[in-house]
Amino acid sequence: MRKQIAAANWKMNLTFHQGEKLLDNILKADIKMNPHQYTVFAVPFPYLLMTRSEVEEEANYYVAAQNCHHKKNGAYTGEVSAEMLHSLAVSYCIVGHSERREYFGETNAMLAEKINLCLQYFVTPIFCCGEPLAIRESGTQNQFVEAQLKESLFHLPAETMKDIVIAYEPIWAIGTGKTATTQQAQEMHAFIRSKLAGQYGPQLSEEISILYGGSVKANNAGELFACPDVDGGLVGGASLQADDFIQIMRALK
Ligand code: PGA
Numbered sequence: 001m002r003k004q005i006a007a008a009n010w011k012m013n014l015t016f017h018q019g020e021k022l023l024d025n026i027l028k029a030d031i032k033m034n035p036h037q038y039t040v041f042a043v044p045f046p047y048l049l050m051t052r053s054e055v056e057e058e059a060n061y062y063v064a065a066q067n068c069h070h071k072k073n074g075a076y077t078g079e080v081s082a083e084m085l086h087s088l089a090v091s092y093c094i095v096g097h098s099e100r101r102e103y104f105g106e107t108n109a110m111l112a113e114k115i116n117l118c119l120q121y122f123v124t125p126i127f128c129c130g131e132p133l134a135i136r137e138s139g140t141q142n143q144f145v146e147a148q149l150k151e152s153l154f155h156l157p158a159e160t161m162k163d164i165v166i167a168y169e170p171i172w173a174i175g176t177g178k179t180a181t182t183q184q185a186q187e188m189h190a191f192i193r194s195k196l197a198g199q200y201g202p203q204l205s206e207e208i209s210i211l212y213g214g215s216v217k218a219n220n221a222g223e224l225f226a227c228p229d230v231d232g233g234l235v236g237g238a239s240l241q242a243d244d245f246i247q248i249m250r251a252l253k
Helices: 016-028 045-055 082-086 097-101 108-120 133-138 141-152 182-200 201-208 221-225 242-250
Strands: 004-010 036-044 061-064 090-096 124-128 165-169 208-214 232-235
Touching: 004 090, 004 208, 004 242, 016 045, 016 242, 036 045, 045 061, 045 108, 082 108, 090 108, 108 124, 108 141, 124 141, 133 141, 141 182, 165 182, 182 201, 182 208, 182 221, 221 232, 232 242
Parallel strands: 004 036, 004 232, 036 061, 061 090, 090 124, 124 165, 165 208, 208 232
Antiparallel strands: none
């Protein structure tokens, strides 16, 4: 079975102590992941080491960064490289979150560079794609998402493509409380998988996990994750409450 992943994206929330307490409360619930199930905590950079040491004894719990820089190293004050993440044994990195695209001007071409560096340093990218509301309303969301995949991922050879996790996050659903319907999520996930199959063959396309993100909550995770092409979630707001995130972890297939 494909990896099923509950990924928490804390964004720029929580103090260090609040973050520690949240992790403690989640770990106290002692939820055992099945071998194909993973929990990932994408935390602010200063909390990476603390989070890694909190989860390192737990099977299939991992730490992620929320971003990395698109250049390898050098005079980029304030930035963090994929190599640095690797040196801290960080397993995953979110790449191309819509907030980074929108507020920090990240382009599909820059994201391709980030993807390459993450893979070079054995950090698994969680590549985010998804359309804004106007595109959804015009009915051109498939073309929009296809361009994101082509321009940031489809240069990869199959050997490295298999290490990618994709997160489909319709921008109109992020932080708005407006979730995509299960039908909208399943349709787009199946479309993404069909594009992966076209580029890399059906077998590889079946191995790639595609997470849904955008107002995943304790009360809708079960039905979203039950969709055949939805392999878990990338969760913002609801990952900041232990009880909510625990229920989302429990909802994994
Ligand atoms: P949300 O955020 O769950 O608060 O909508 C999801 C995300 O941006 O990853």
